[in-house]
């Protein structure tokens with residue numbers, strides 16, 4: 540969809556894509572209605588008004604707060620998205636294409652990719668040369684030393700590993716006492732490993748399971764990624780997305796490892812509100828673009844030369860490219876999810892697709908095609924764990940941006956201020972976990988990071 544010049548082919552693929560699981564035996568429509576009906580029934584039995592209230596009972600947000608957040612994001616992104624569309628049309632016209640005034644669903648990704656290339660042309664292959672795994676891990680260690688006064692040291696050999704590329708690390712506090720351990724399994728192995736990246740606990744901090752009856756058992760995590768492997772003596776050279784992924788998963792691991800909570804049931808990542816789980820992970824991602832952190836990491840793996848200044852600027856600019864449009868497309872499904880689990884009547888006259896179309900009127904520049912049945916493949920809410928919780932992605936992003944802005948306010952170049960703010964973050968967010976409710980976030984930082992704040996005010 541991004542690279543095929545054949546417009547008819549793009550249209551064919553698009554139409555096939557939005558009508559998956561919609562015909563014959565594979566039509567999910569009836570199953571969706573049945574699921575929604577049963578969920579509503581379950582909620583009523585438990586004395587809730589609707590399923591969203593039940594699903595969110597243990598979350599940070601309420602239905603009203605989640606809807607309010609989505610609406611604020613929508614209105615803050617709208618003008619920028621309108622502008623994105625104008626830019627796209629103008630660009631398509633400048634490229635001599637006939638359809639510039641009638642861009643359809645199957646043209647958007649294609650032309651925005653051409654526009655991105657022309658505006659922020661960064662060669663991924665060249666960029667990789669600046670991000671070698673050893674440098675990235677060193678940069679990450681330096682960052683968490685500054686922020687949280689912890690020391691990460693290699694502890695290979697201390698614990699058995701399942702693959703020779705797996706590393707084992709020890710995390711120490713500022714007095715040199717071990718606090719936690721983690722495995723890191725970095726490389727892609729298509730036939731051995733699932734795709735994606737994740738952090739899981741091996742064991743959690745616990746006083747009940749203490750070995751000597753005095754000191755709590757220390758947490759151990761494992762971080763698994765699927766990045767480009769090393770080749771011979773050449774280290775693993777990473778894309779910026781792979782760097783972000785390591786920081787992201789390490790953020791989850793921090794919450795697991797830096798806990799001071801000795802009660803196993805609420806230590807680490809346990810007992811965290813579902814919509815706040817991604818806070819530390821997305822928070823850590825922000826640091827990938829922090830000048831000192833990024834420039835400290837980005838050294839050419841052969842020459843040791845720093846990342847050129849203009850490339851750094853392009854990386855920053857590329858982060859906010861079409862931000863309004865991407866926020867709108869993310870909140871479409873979050874809004875439909877909430878609607879279906881609050882006001883929707885499974886036995887009523889309106890169909891789930893009507894709800895989707897109604898939501899899209901306020902959210903999409905081009906209305907969905909009449910045959911669009913994307914809901915039939917919305918497995919996050921119908922087959923996964925995200926029913927009435929899809930908004931959680933955005934909610935956590937707001938939290939993490941808000942947390943990061945505390946560091947921006949303190950001064951990103953002031954290491955003493957960073958240290959103080961880091962201590963605060965550690966004591967309030969990382970160390971207490973399920974033991975304490977997080978506070979109410981502000982939206983401003985997320986909008987500012989996406990270049991949308993002017994539109995909001």
Ligand SMILES: [Zn+2]
Pocket residue numbers: 787791817820
């Ligand atoms: Zn995550």
